[in-house]
Amino acid sequence: MSIFWRRGYSLQQQEKEQPELQSESKVNELKAALGPLFGRSLLYCTDACLKRYLEARNWNVEKARKMLEETLAWRSTYKPEEIRWHEVAAEGETGKLFRANFHDRVGRTVLIMKPGLQNTTSMDNQIRHLVYLMENAMLNLPEGQEEMAWLIDFTGWSFTTNVPVRTAKDTINILQDHYPQRLAVAFLYTPPRIFQAFWKIVKIFMDPKTFQKVKFVYPKNKESLELMRSYFDVDNLPIEFGGKATMKYDHEDFSRLMAQDDVKAAKFWGFDQKIGSATAGYAAGVAVDPEPVKPTSVVAN
Template sequence: MSAIVRRPQLEDDQKFALMKFRKTVEDILGPDDDDYFLLRWLRARKWNIEAAEKMLRSAHRNKQTWIGTNWKEPQVLKEYLPYGLIGCDNEGSPTILVPFSGLDLYGILHCTSASEFVRKTVLLLEHFSKVGFEQSKTKGVLARQFVVICDMTDFNIKQYAWRPAAELIISLVKNYELHYPETLKICYIINAPKVFSVAFNFIKKFMDDYTRSKICIFNHGSTKWQKLLFEHLDPKIFPKYYGGELTDEDGDPKCKSKICWGGKVPEEMYTKRDDKNNNANYIDTVIEKGKKLKIELNCDIAGSVLRHGISAQNSFNEWDNCCHLFLSGFAKDNRAQAGILAPLTMTSALVLRVLTIKLVKAIPKCRSRGLSQTKWTRPATLLVVEEPSMLSCSTIPTVI
């Protein structure tokens, strides 16, 4: 027997907006995209049909960009990305446990790129969405929302003072808010130390009001969250380590067979920037203080995405990721923005793209655009940039 599908009652004008919205975006809808799916986008944009359409089409492009059949997941993400899908709650919602303190972003980003991390996150969200959709066939539409438990034990804010880590977290939050509206049922942040409030007060600026309203924070040592969680989740499917009843077959209360706990990434796994094989695709150039490097790129494939990689060498001949990339140039009416995917939609056979690269260095007492940064003061810094032929627009989806 199928569960009753619980939907809010709609006013006449809302029913009309839903009907008009469906007709507007019917060219990108799939067979499973029902009224509940469309209502997510309308609610997220306060029933503004044009804004909801823009949001949904952006999410559609995002999904097409990141989901591919030939992607080989980096080993570091398989072994050190902390998360686990432990099952579903009483309403069928996928329940994800994240031992966040096991996330070594510094180590991960020295083994793989931020774009690979983003891709993995998108694939996980899509997987959780599919699990929820299948559950909704018998449990009701609430199964399409996620329950998340984040354990912040030993949270170290220093890791996120490193610019690439901070920018990655911001990028992930923005991606989620823009492309997965109203999919969070509730998020329990547990064992949060006092310093966590500093990080959360910053990151919540990038969250929608709906998302913020679904987050419950509990201080370190508090067990009040367990009572709330077990009101809608069977303790039998929750790890004994966190107050549930589930253990692995060998009695492990952390259930490591279902949950990856992450941990410190061994330096042996770090990508060696000076390896001969890696250098084969790079050229060296020196950018003096106050100067710019311009690279002309040709693109003749509509819908392509620009791919690039940069790395800087400091005065101690060590590779440093404390550099920032500013993009300028046009593909028809689309301007590329730093850190944002820029699919090219030109219709002409050839479009010129120009990259303008500057170096900035993160310091704690200089703020600009919400991130600590200032210009490099050294007279010259060695920059390694992918060869123009390698930088040419490609159909391989990557993040800028």
């Protein structure tokens, strides 16, 4: 595509706009390569979505097309947008994985994981629970924000609570293949030495871009603490992660929040009528408004 610069444009202005125009051009190429889309695939494939897949494949349109088509095929069978909280709530009873009630410094949604609180043995259900919360986190991203942050607390972690390597591999593949460019950063807070052996294996399955986003943080390592605090306000950051906030997971409160979000998700994907009474019933009889207001925090600071 030829680009003709208007007179009076500075070199800085040209340099700033040229990548944006090239990005738009690539997105249009990918749209053409995908062909007509319908239904949920059309809802999913926004310009921002196409851009994420292009970024994941270094702006190679053909590779991005293949990756995106594989995701659309996966979504058509796995149906992540149809998972409802009452189906996976048992996985979340201990608070091993949940969406935080605070954001990082640039407004990104935060997922908190505590693998030491593992409470189930079904690997399929554990992955389904994670996928549900990924979809939920995406639903709650601020406008214009595509990424989220992860905080992982290793308190109580041991090989007995750890997931098998195969499950870790499957999980990494789902996140990398079907949620590209969704992770901004993942902080692993005080992982024990025995975790290193597990890490040496699972990091093999990570692509270089994902690997670079994983940060190890230790309380006695000033550099790693400063890096973490560059992402988070210490007043919001829970004590478990070196901050000043007191955090307590309340499963009933979180279930109410998820019941509201299930209504929001159903409305977005166009199947409001499918959520039925099961979701509302799980939340201990909580009334779920058709137009939910912004939920209150579920984790007390």
